[in-house]
Structure formats: C-alpha cells, structure tokens
Amino acid sequence: MSVAIRPARVEDVLDMQEVINRYAAEDRMLERSRDFLLEHLRDFLVAEGPPGGSRAPSTPTFLGCCALAVLTPDLAEVRSLAVRPEASGRGIGRALVHACVAEARRLGVRRVFALTLVPEFFERCGFMLTSLGRLPEKSAAECPICPKRFKCDEHAMLLHLDGTIPLPLAAGEPVGYTRLFLGREPEV
Ligand SMILES: CC(C)(COP(=O)(O)OP(=O)(O)OC[C@H]1O[C@@H](n2cnc3c(N)ncnc32)[C@H](O)[C@@H]1OP(=O)(O)O)[C@@H](O)C(=O)NCCC(=O)NCCS
Numbered sequence: 001m002s003v004a005i006r007p008a009r010v011e012d013v014l015d016m017q018e019v020i021n022r023y024a025a026e027d028r029m030l031e032r033s034r035d036f037l038l039e040h041l042r043d044f045l046v047a048e049g050p051p052g053g054s055r056a057p058s059t060p061t062f063l064g065c066c067a068l069a070v071l072t073p074d075l076a077e078v079r080s081l082a083v084r085p086e087a088s089g090r091g092i093g094r095a096l097v098h099a100c101v102a103e104a105r106r107l108g109v110r111r112v113f114a115l116t117l118v119p120e121f122f123e124r125c126g127f128m129l130t131s132l133g134r135l136p137e138k139s140a141a142e143c144p145i146c147p148k149r150f151k152c153d154e155h156a157m158l159l160h161l162d163g164t165i166p167l168p169l170a171a172g173e174p175v176g177y178t179r180l181f182l183g184r185e186p187e188v
Contacts, residue, residue, distance in 0.1 A: 002049065002050060003047050003048070003049055003063060003090075003091075003092055003095060004047070004048050004049075004060070005045055005046070005047050005095055005096060005099040006045065006046055006048070007042070007044070007045060007046070008041055008042075008044035008045060008046045008065060009041075009046075010038070010041065012044075012046050012062065012065070013034060013037045013038060013041070014034075015046075015062040015065075016032075016037050016044065016046070016065045016080075016082075017032060017033075017034055017037055019062075019064060019065065019082040019083075019084050020032050020037075020065070020080055020082045022082075023082055028117060029080070029081075029082065029117075030079075030080070030146075030147075030148065032080055040067060040069070043067040043068055043069050044065055044066070044067045044080070045065065045066050045067070045068075045096055045099050045100065045103075046062065046064070046065050047062075047063040047064045047065070047083070047087075047092045047095060047096055048060040048061060048062055048063055049061040049063050049087070062084070063083060063084055063087040063092050064081075064082055064083035064084055064087060064092050064093065064096060065080065065081075065082060065096070066078060066079075066080060066081040066082075066093075066096035066097065066099070066100055067079050067080045067081075067100075068100040068103050068104060068112075070104075070107065070109060071137050071138065071141075071142075072137050073108075073109070074109065074110050074111060075109065075110075075111045075112075075113065075135070075137050075138075076100075076104045076107070076109045076111070076112050076113075077112070077113055077114065077115075077138065078097055078100045078101075078112060078113070078114040079114070079115075081093060081096060081097065081114070083096070093121060093125075094124065094125050097114075097122070097125045098125065100112070101125075101126075101159065101161070104161060105161050109161065110160065110161055110162050111158060111159070111160055111161065111166075112127075112158070112159045112161065113127075113130075113135055113138070113156060113157060113158045113159070114127065114156075114157045115132070115138070115152075115154040115155070115156055115157075116154055116155055116157055117153070117154060117155070119155040119157055122155075122157035123157070125159075126159055127157035127158060127159045128157065128158055128159070128165065128166045128168060129155055129156070129157060129168060129169050130156050130157070130158040130166045130167060130168060130169055131156060131167075131169050131170065131173050131180070132154075132156040132175075132176070132177060132180055133173075133180055133181075134156075134158075134166075134167060135156055135158070138156075139177060139180070139181065143177045143181070144181075146177070149177055149178065149182070150178055150182070150186070150187050151178060151186040151187040151188070152176045152177035152178045152186055153175060153176035153178065153179070153186045154175075154176055154177070155175050155176070156169075156175075
C-alpha cells in the first residue's frame with residue numbers, strides 16, 4: 001500500500017480526534033480535545049493512503065497521526081501516535097515515528113523520547129528503554145499535572161540523534177511516573 005506522510009491540516013482534526021480518542025477510551029493513550037488538536041496542529045503529521053473507503057472517491061484515506069512536541073532546545077517528544085486498527089501492521093506507525101525523528105533532526109533537537117505502553121514498538125523504531133527519572137523536562141514539568149499521574153505505568157523510550165547511546169533503565173528501577181515518583185502501584 002502506498003502511504004504518504006504530510007503535515008496535518010485543519011480538515012484532519014476530526015479524523016485525528018476519532019482515532020486518538022478511540023484508543024484513549026481503552027486507556028491506551030491520552031485523550032485529546034478538538035481545541036488541543038487545533039492549538040497544536042503544527043506539531044502533527046498525518047499518514048494517508050490512496051483514495052477509497054467510505055469517503056468521496058477522490059479523498060485520500062486517513063490512516064493515522066503523530067505529533068512532535070519540542071519541550072526544550074535539546075529534547076522533543078513523540079506523542080499522540082495512533083494508527084487506525086484496520087491499517088495496523090503495515091509499517092505506518094514506524095513511518096510516522098521516523099518522520100517525527102527526521103523533523104527533530106531538521107530542527108536541530110538532539111534527543112527524542114516517547115512515553116508509551118508499547119515499548120517493543122518503539123524499540124523497533126530504534127529507541128531505547130530508559131528511566132523517566134532521567135527526563136526531568138517531562139517528569140518534573142508535565143507529568144505532575146497529567147490526568148494519568150496516579151495510574152501511569154508508561155515506559156520512557158529515548159533516542160539520541162547525535163549517535164550516542166542513552167543510559168538504559170537500571171536493573172530493578174521502576175517504570176512509570178506513579179511507581180517512580182509517588183512510590184506506589186498505578187491505580188487500575
Ligand atoms: C502502536 C501502533 C502505533 C503501531 O502502529 P503500526 O502501524 O501497527 O506499527 P508498524 O506496522 O509500523 O510496526 C513496526 C514494528 O513494530 C512492531 N509492533 C507494532 N505494534 C507492536 C506492539 N503493540 N507490540 C510489539 N511490537 C509491535 C511491528 O511488529 C513491527 O516490527 P518489525 O520491525 O519486526 O517489522 C498502533 O498499534 C497504535 O496506534 N496503537 C494504539 C495507540 C498506541 O498505543 N499508541 C502509542 C502511544 S505512544
């Protein structure tokens with residue numbers, strides 16, 4: 001299947017919201033409002049396939065989306081990655097992540113990370129499991145106000161763009177904001 005990755009446009013917001021919030025309803029990622037998606041639209045990339053499906057015959061098919069948020073001059077986050085279930089397993093998630101990494105490189109950012117429940121996927125994209133404790137730009141600034149801070153068991157995955165290797169998660173070191181910073185098991 002031929003897939004194109006391009007910057008998101010306002011007409012993508014409904015599709016983006018639908019796929020993200022479908023997974024959010026299953027507690028697999030953070031919910032995003034229409035206002036959030038519009039405000040951060042320029043962070044987002046969209047994957048689209050050839051026209052078809054339920055839309056007008058000439059409209060390309062929305063397959064998924066992903067955002068790159070620059071947090072500091074040195075660090076950017078891959079977030080809101082979602083591929084429609086019917087399009088999964090075809091390399092679209094990896095193509096979206098690689099496009100975000102290319103954008104981070106273009107911007108001159110040195111490190112890219114993701115917080116995720118699917119660390120194996122990010123390993124396949126070249127990221128390494130590390131400790132959220134080593135990303136204070138996220139764990140001290142944004143995590144404490146995240147709605148999921150009491151039930152966070154997300155893995156921190158990091159990629160260095162300068163060829164150096166991130167420090168891996170230490171043996172026995174806990175995963176997730178709740179265990180690491182609140183010292184208890186995440187709520188279910
Ligand atoms: C996770 C997700 C983005 C993967 O997208 P995808 O297009 O199906 O993934 P790809 O086809 O690009 O897979 C790339 C590689 O990762 C592997 N992979 C994909 N999903 C995986 C998973 N859940 N667990 C382990 N490995 C996975 C694939 O087998 C493939 O491996 P390969 O290198 O051997 O070929 C997609 O399933 C999704 O949207 N999930 C729900 C939302 C979510 O969890 N988002 C991540 C939030 S950070």
